[in-house]
Amino acid sequence: xxxxxxxxxxxxxxxxxxxxxxxxxxxxxxxxxxxxxxxxxxxxxxxxxxxxxxxxxxxxxxxxxxxxxxxxxxxxxxxxxxxxxxxxxxxxxxxxxxxxxxxxxxxxxxxxxxxxxxxxxxxxxxxxxxxxxxxxxxxxxxxxxxxxxxxxxxxxxxxxxxxxxxxxxxxxxxxxxxxxxxxxxxxxxxxxxxxxxxxxxxxxxxxxxxxxxxxxxxxxxxxxxxxxxxxxxxxxxxxxxxxxxxxxxxxxxxxxxxxxxxxxxxxxxxxxxxxxxxxxxxxxxxxxxxxxxxxxxxxxxxxxxxxxxxxxxxxxxxxxxxxxxxxxxxxxxxxxxxxxxxxxxxxxxxxxxxxxxxxxxxxxxxxxxxxxxxxxxxxxxxxxxxxxxxxxxxxxxxxxxxxxxxxxxxxxxxxxxxxxxxxxxxxxxxxxxxxxxxxxxxxxxxxxxxxxxxxxxxxxxxxxxxxxxxxxxxxxxxxxxxxxxxxxxxxxxxxxxxxxx
Amino acid sequence: xxxxxxxxxxxxxxxxxxxxxxxxxxxxxxxxxxxxxxxxxxxxxxxxxxxxxxxxxxxxxxxxxxxxxxxxxxxxxxxxxxxxxxxxxxxxxxxxxxxxxxxxxxxxxxxxxxxxxxxxxxxxxxxxxxxxxxxxxxxxxxxxxxxxxxxxxx
Numbered sequence: 001x002x003x004x005x006x007x008x009x010x011x012x013x014x015x016x017x018x019x020x021x022x023x024x025x026x027x028x029x030x031x032x033x034x035x036x037x038x039x040x041x042x043x044x045x046x047x048x049x050x051x052x053x054x055x056x057x058x059x060x061x062x063x064x065x066x067x068x069x070x071x072x073x074x075x076x077x078x079x080x081x082x083x084x085x086x087x088x089x090x091x092x093x094x095x096x097x098x099x100x101x102x103x104x105x106x107x108x109x110x111x112x113x114x115x116x117x118x119x120x121x122x123x124x125x126x127x128x129x130x131x132x133x134x135x136x137x138x139x140x141x142x143x144x145x146x147x148x149x150x151x152x153x154x155x156x157x158x159x160x161x162x163x164x165x166x167x168x169x170x171x172x173x174x175x176x177x178x179x180x181x182x183x184x185x186x187x188x189x190x191x192x193x194x195x196x197x198x199x200x201x202x203x204x205x206x207x208x209x210x211x212x213x214x215x216x217x218x219x220x221x222x223x224x225x226x227x228x229x230x231x232x233x234x235x236x237x238x239x240x241x242x243x244x245x246x247x248x249x250x251x252x253x254x255x256x257x258x259x260x261x262x263x264x265x266x267x268x269x270x271x272x273x274x275x276x277x278x279x280x281x282x283x284x285x286x287x288x289x290x291x292x293x294x295x296x297x298x299x300x301x302x303x304x305x306x307x308x309x310x311x312x313x314x315x316x317x318x319x320x321x322x323x324x325x326x327x328x329x330x331x332x333x334x335x336x337x338x339x340x341x342x343x344x345x346x347x348x349x350x351x352x353x354x355x356x357x358x359x360x361x362x363x364x365x366x367x368x369x370x371x372x373x374x375x376x377x378x379x380x381x382x383x384x385x386x387x388x389x390x391x392x393x394x395x396x397x398x399x400x401x402x403x404x405x406x407x408x409x410x411x412x413x414x415x416x417x418x419x420x421x422x423x424x425x426x427x428x429x430x431x432x433x434x435x436x437x438x439x440x441x442x443x444x445x446x447x448x449x450x451x452x453x454x455x456x457x458x459x460x461x462x463x464x465x466x467x468x469x470x471x472x473x474x475x476x477x478x479x480x481x482x483x484x485x486x487x488x489x490x491x492x493x494x495x496x497x498x499x500x501x
Numbered sequence: 502x503x504x505x506x507x508x509x510x511x512x513x514x515x516x517x518x519x520x521x522x523x524x525x526x527x528x529x530x531x532x533x534x535x536x537x538x539x540x541x542x543x544x545x546x547x548x549x550x551x552x553x554x555x556x557x558x559x560x561x562x563x564x565x566x567x568x569x570x571x572x573x574x575x576x577x578x579x580x581x582x583x584x585x586x587x588x589x590x591x592x593x594x595x596x597x598x599x600x601x602x603x604x605x606x607x608x609x610x611x612x613x614x615x616x617x618x619x620x621x622x623x624x625x626x627x628x629x630x631x632x633x634x635x636x637x638x639x640x641x642x643x644x645x646x647x648x649x650x651x652x653x654x655x
Contacts, residue, residue, distance in 0.1 A: 050643075051641060053641075054641060165510075165514075165560075167556060167559060167560055167563075168510075168511075168514050168560065170556055171514065171518045171553060171556040171557065174549050174552050174556065175521055178521070178550060178553065181546050181549075187542070188533065188542045190532050190542040192529070192532060192542055192546065216583055216584075216587065220579050220580050220583050223576055223578075223582075223613050223614070386616075387614075388611060388614035388615075388616055388617070389625055391610065391611075392606070392608075392610045392622075392625065392626075393607075395586070395587060395606060396603055396606055396607060396629050396633060398587070399587060399591070399594075400637050400643065403594065403643070403645070404637060407643070409594065409595065412587060412590060412591030412594075413588055413591050415587065416583075416585075416587040416591075417584075419583060419584060420580060420584050423575075423580055424517075425514075427573065427575060428510050428513055428514045428572065429514075446540075446545045449540070453537055453538060454539065457538055458536060458538030458539075
């Protein structure tokens with residue numbers, strides 16, 4: 001019953017007129033960037049972060065969360081209609097979604113994605129409401145050693161889930177941790193790796209890195225190839241047939257379950273969920289032969305999974321104050337700017353904020369289904385906006401946005417530098433996401449490591465004698481060993497190859 | 502990029518990791534190491550940089566045995582235009598003001614596109630500039646001039 005009371009409190013916060021407006025703006029922008037190829041949620045949230053400084057904290061977080069799960073939704077539209085995944089998590093949806101569209105069943109595919117996403121979003125909201133408070137209770141018992149081990153687990157998870165070479169992802173994580181240490185060392189006051197540049201004394205802003213490596217790098221990559229746009233599929237009837245319903249309901253349930261579970265893992269988010277759901281669906285479905293040729297299960301399951309995962313990925317952030325992906329890292333940044341210390345005490349000290357954000361996710365999902373199905377024609381026309389108009393605009397928003405963070409031209413130069421660095425790494429097959437996560441965790445990890453060692457008087461075994469810390473480290477080792485086992489690593493490579501094609 | 506190894510991606514990534522690791526260790530020498538009990542400012546970075554060098558060496562080593570796909574060609578034009586137009590924006594924004602810096606950023610970066618046309622780009626530049634002045638300057642109060650001191654503005 002406490003749960004219902006809490007949700008009522010949250011709903012009360014979420015449905016105030018202004019918060020409804022911000023939620024609507026968030027999911028609208030999210031859908032927009034999900035539809036537009038070449039602009040992902042990380043770059044968008046980074047660009048909009050300065051805008052949210054003037055909002056009350058609840059409204060800011062409601063809007064930012066809306067952008068994230070809204071983008072999962074918008075990405076599916078373009079995957080189905082034009083075979084262009086607007087967003088990384090929608091890549092698997094192109095496999096069957098576009099094939100359905102080519103067979104004249106675009107409407108049914110869109111409806112399956114929308115209904116699946118809405119159902120998954122609703123379930124994930126309840127999962128969040130159910131599991132976050134007890135997890136926060138556990139988190140209150142965490143000592144410095146436990147936090148350190150948790151971050152190790154998160155980073156290991158991000159390595160395992162990264163595309164391409166494991167060794168290189170590991171390297172990106174270590175490099176990210178190192179770059180995160182640039183600036184003044186809090187304990188000793190020493191300026192580290194600043195080359196005497198005063199603007200580096202506070203470290204490199206993570207929004208600067210995010211805009212560089214996600215915003216600018218994406219633009220350069222997109223400029224590599226000439227535009228190719230597939231023919232637009234026609235939408236006839238949106239309503240799925242009885243046969244469609246019968247086939248998609250179990251897939252939606254499975255997708256929701258897989259997506260929610262995978263989303264909670266630190267370091268994952270929605271991408272893994274969608275392709276895990278797709279490969280499982282492919283194994284259990286009665287219509288196995290239809291996969292890749294327009295099976296409705298192949299749309300319903302991954303779309304449910306990525307939406308569920310997008311929402312449950314907020315659990316580590318809300319309960320532990322630890323980001324699980326670049327998006328939640330940016331939101332933690334927003335909380336800190338608003339004077340809220342992210343962590344297990346948020347639930348207790350800021351119940352309206354915590355429950356308001358959770359309730360807003362359900363409201364946002366309702367908005368999404370309203371925004372998407374009737375307005376589908378408008379979104380489709382947006383896909384056709386040529387990239388040559390889009391990227392100068394993205395560049396402008398990155399430029400002004402990054403300047404406005406601390407009114408410094410230096411940040412603009414740094415962003416350009418990270419854009420170039422990100423491009424170089426992308427050519428070498430090294431993904432930027434694990435590095436950005438590590439970049440944010442770097443200073444936190446050092447802080448907790450120092451504290452843990454100070455408490456244990458320099459005894460390294462503290463990480464193995466505390467039960468929480470030991471459990472987390474064992475999990476990290478298991479994850480590492482699993483990917484190194486040839487059988488499993490082959491599946492991982494196959495899954496990513498499927499995603500890349 | 503050509504490389505003497507069988508796997509150019511492994512080779513160059515390894516080289517970059519070793520270079521970064523070495524640079525971090527070299528710079529960190531000036532800071533205090535401390536002990537595991539009381540870690541100095543150099544402790545954590547030195548350990549990390551050591552790990553990075555190790556990873557880099559492993560990548561370098563295996564690049565000579567395990568063949569891999571070549572690195573696809575770089576778009577030097579796209580890279581230079583995006584990086585330089587962004588940097589140029591930073592150089593001139595305070596002095597020239599948004600009304601000048603934004604159109605320059607739009608047009609110079611738009612030049613990277615295969616299908617560049619003056620008329621459309623000018624219209625786009627005008628639209629973006631008006632939008633940004635309204636949102637960022639009037640709305641959010643970012644302290645930048647519309648017309649900067651170089652051009653007699655304030």
